[in-house]
Amino acid sequence: MALIAALLLACGGMLGLCLGLERHYKQLWHRLPSPMLRRGLRGMGWVLLAASFAVSVHVWGWAMGPVAWFGLISLAGLSVAFLLPYSAR
């Protein structure tokens, strides 16, 4: 359960970071984001990643939590990168 929560948070975080980049925002909405929005998305991304870290540490403890978190954000980033081109039509 906690694993899924941490993974979803990581996915959200990575999505935020991804859409905070001009190129990928344009891919989804076909227009340029305002600098404010971009900063907001990126900020939200970092916050969600931090939340995912907190959940990981809470579940696995300080030793294993970071290990799990690195794995989670890697997979989250990978799924964002590979799914984005297909949702962008």
Add this chain to the structure above:
Amino acid sequence: MKSKSPAWPTLSRIVAALIGGYLFTYAFTAALARLLPMDKVDALVVASLPSFLIYTLAILWTFACRNAWRAWAGMALALPLAAIGFWPQWREVLG
């Protein structure tokens, strides 16, 4: 490197990276283990764990060098390092 064949410098560099790099890492690890102001076992572990990083960097450095001579010269640093690492053993041999 006098040879006209273009394969030579490449081969020389590969040998420098693989074997020269290993010897350099070996000497570096020995010297580090000798110099670390710790208990023998601790020094051994602490010096040995980063050795693969050193080896990686040595290999990359060999290939990043402008020419193969420089690469070999860098690897020659292994000699003084080995002298530090194996100082007691060498002193015994020399009498």
Add this chain to the structure above:
Amino acid sequence: MKHKTLTQSMAWLHTWSGLIFGWLLFAIFLTGTLAVFDKEIDGWMRPEIPATSLSQSAAAQQALGYLARQHPQAKTWNIGLPGERSDTLTVSAGEQRRGGGTALDPRTGEPLAVRETAGGGFFFRFHFTLNLPRDLGIWTVGLAAMAMLVALISGIVIHKKFFKDFFTFRPAKGQRSWLDAHNATAVLVLPFHLMITYTGLVIFYLIYMPAAVDALFDGDRDNLGRALRGAPAEQQVRGERPTRSEAAELTALEPLLAEAERAMGPVSSLSIHNPGRSNARIEARPVLGNRIELTKGQSMLFDGVSGEVLRQPAVSRPSLLTQKVMAGLHFAQFGGYSMRWLYFVCGLASCAMLATGVVLFTVKRRRRHDGEGAVGALLYHIAERLNVTVVAGLMVACVAFLWANRLLPVELAQRGGWEVRVFFLVWLLSLGHAIIRPWRSAWREQLGLAAALCISLPALSLLGESLGDYLYLELTSVALGLLLAWPCWKLYQAPKERAPRRVGKQPVAQVN
């Protein structure tokens, strides 16, 4: 190699170290990924062992009963306990044998007739020795791991837009897509790649880099072993003189197991020295991985009559702990099933990174493979074939190994050896197939075969009696099969589309 710039020389290094060792590395990573679930695969390969929900102490009682009946005079009894990951209860008498012993039915305490098999341990052994003689294998794998480190770092150097292209994947664009897929699987999973490669080297660090041993201990391994172990407490008990002792009842195992579990986490095995005598000793060993630290060789000792704790598990000093934590990070025995799944999926991502890397080499050269002279052209043709053999062929061989486990006759002599032979034979056949078929057909047919074998794996359980519970393993196999069916199906469609387009291994390389 006349390269002016740093990027050019690093690119050269990345390409060649990546290609030459990429094939080897793919084999190492794929079997390593499978070895994450070695015990589960092992259970599947011994379908005669029933699934149980018996407590460990109840199972241990059954084992004790059997041992007392069959080996009342033995000096030592060994019991391998079922646990979270395995239903296997094994017993043996005398010196502990590796993975040996008789499998018992934990419900009745009677021996089970379990088929002889190489077991899930095959993937684990192949992962670090490539089934070569042990020393040669370890050195070969170590060299490949060094090449992986070199390729990773040089790859970072030559990747011009590391952060800008962080999330970039452009499907259906031929070479571009392959490069994107290679970059994405490499960059996003980079912490895992670096961690797993470095910690893999650290497991045998003193074999690979004995410099400090030679300098500080004059290369004396025995001396070093004593220094590493610290107090010789471990040896004392095993070598204890057989003093005079009377018959005595063994203490109840349940509180003892509970105490051991409290101190060390779940217990994997018990050794009982001098059973039934007043100087009986019980040694409990933990399941690897209650912590990240690799607890191999740790144990706790109890008095076999009073149940008193005689020796607590040893605590490692900080420097050694660092090494053990690093080794533990590689073995992934900690954190339970969720961590295991993370390692498995990250391992698959590593495999995808390596596969896209070696495929990229041929995709780049497919159009103009004589651009680098005759040697270059020859190399391209070899690479094209080896890619099929190593990537698709190895997957076929791994599934064929599992099929052999169920299809070879149970009474076959040296059955385990034959399973391994099937693995290598199938792999060899895939090489032959890749040589005689055009590359597109070779990919398509071998991927298709691997997919079909994976998807139909659950059907094998219908063949004979199988008592275990293999739901997750079978679901995973079907899922992997579907994943492989994907590129295979794309390859059927591809010829109709634009020529350079080729969708391959990457499961998500979806076009429509």
